[in-house]
Amino acid sequence: MNTIEPELEPEPEPEEGFVPPVGDPTKETLKVTVEARAHGWRLDHYLSRLFPNFSRMAFQRAIESEAVLVNGLSVKIARRLRVNDVVEFRLPETPDNTIEPEDIPLDVMYDDDYLIVINKTANMIVHPGRGNYHGTLAGALQFHFDKLSDVAGKHRAGIVHRLDRDTSGVLVVAKDNTIHHHLSKQFEERTVEKEYRAIVWGEVEFDRDYIETHVRVSQRNRERMMVCPPGGNSRHSSTYYEVLERFNGFSWMRLCPQTGRTHQLRVHMHHLGHPVVADRLYEGRSALHLSDLIDNVPPDDDQEFIERQALHAFRLSFDHPVNGNRLTFEAPLPPDMTAALDALRTHRQRRAQKLS
Secondary structure, eight states, rough: OOOOOOOOOOOOOOOOOOOOOSSOOTTOOOEEOGGGGGTTTTTHHHHHHHHHHOOOOHHHHHHHOOOEEEEEEEEETTOOTTTTOOOEEOOSSSOOOOOOOOOOOOEEEEOOOSEEEEOOSOOSSSOOBBBBBBSSHHHHHHOOOOOOOOOOOOTTTTBOOOOTTEEEEEEESSSHHHHHHHHHHHHHHHHEEEEEEEEEOOOOOSSSEEEEEEEEOOOTTOEEEEEOOTTTTTOOOOOOOOEEEEEETTTEEEEEEOOOTHHHHHHHHHHHHHOTTTOOTSSSSOOGGGGOOOSSOOGGGGEEEEEEOOOOEEEEEEEETTTEEEEEEHHHHHHHHHHHHHHHHSBBSSSSSOOO
16 A cells, blocks of 8 residues: 655755856845745745755754844744745855866867856766765866856856766756856756656556656655655656657656656656666666576676666757857767667567657
């Protein structure tokens, strides 16, 4: 029997579309009007989402010291926000803004005076956090580029959106704060087109469909997200999908997220009963082997095809913030996903490819 977990306040997590107020929050008082999607959020939760470089504890101290005002009045930490509330605040502390530049090779797909487009490799964390301070995309960007936006803090310099550690593919980076705000606004208004490729377990029933749910952090495992009823701290999420190719026991998918929630595609495919192959967190297995495809494979011959979630950010389209031209970037499939697909076509072929 399915059970609904108790309500839990999720940790602040940078998501697509959160546009921080313009200005230097360490030197001036900032003012922000609460948008509809933040209706009902706790004040400290909202501020820590706007400025993830600062801890929620720091904002709680500022609220207690009356350094944060809502509609001109001091409030309690647990104050629930309403649409069009005006929040005035000055960030309560100066975080550690240093990050060590690291000479890590980057696959640069595009670079001009305003932005950069990267083909991120798998096994690379986008920005430092949770004890992972080395080997990050943020550190690599600091090494390779002299100019990056800092609107989201030095630990996230240039980072407009993110990909999970083991998800490869296209990611855009801003070189200054004005460009960062323009790009963030496009994510917020959902004019950015995102397209992923994924290998999932099982044969998905429909050729194409639309998944629409609410998600939030799981209480049992705070690293995971879960589908849940609407309300409380849940966030609306939606994904369009198509089956590109079917195999015996597997499907090759085109996934187009319409929102930008944490782990959204992985959660949605798990919810459908077709988790992404080799997704350690949601599927429980961390690799795809030859023995998963055919029987009686000797241990010495059990080839490993992919050892991370088979999810790739294939295409990203957005308007250039300066000239307005529509830009589209496609990252070719990495070798491990190509190897997994070739293995499926060799050992699990069901019928001809459906769509190009």
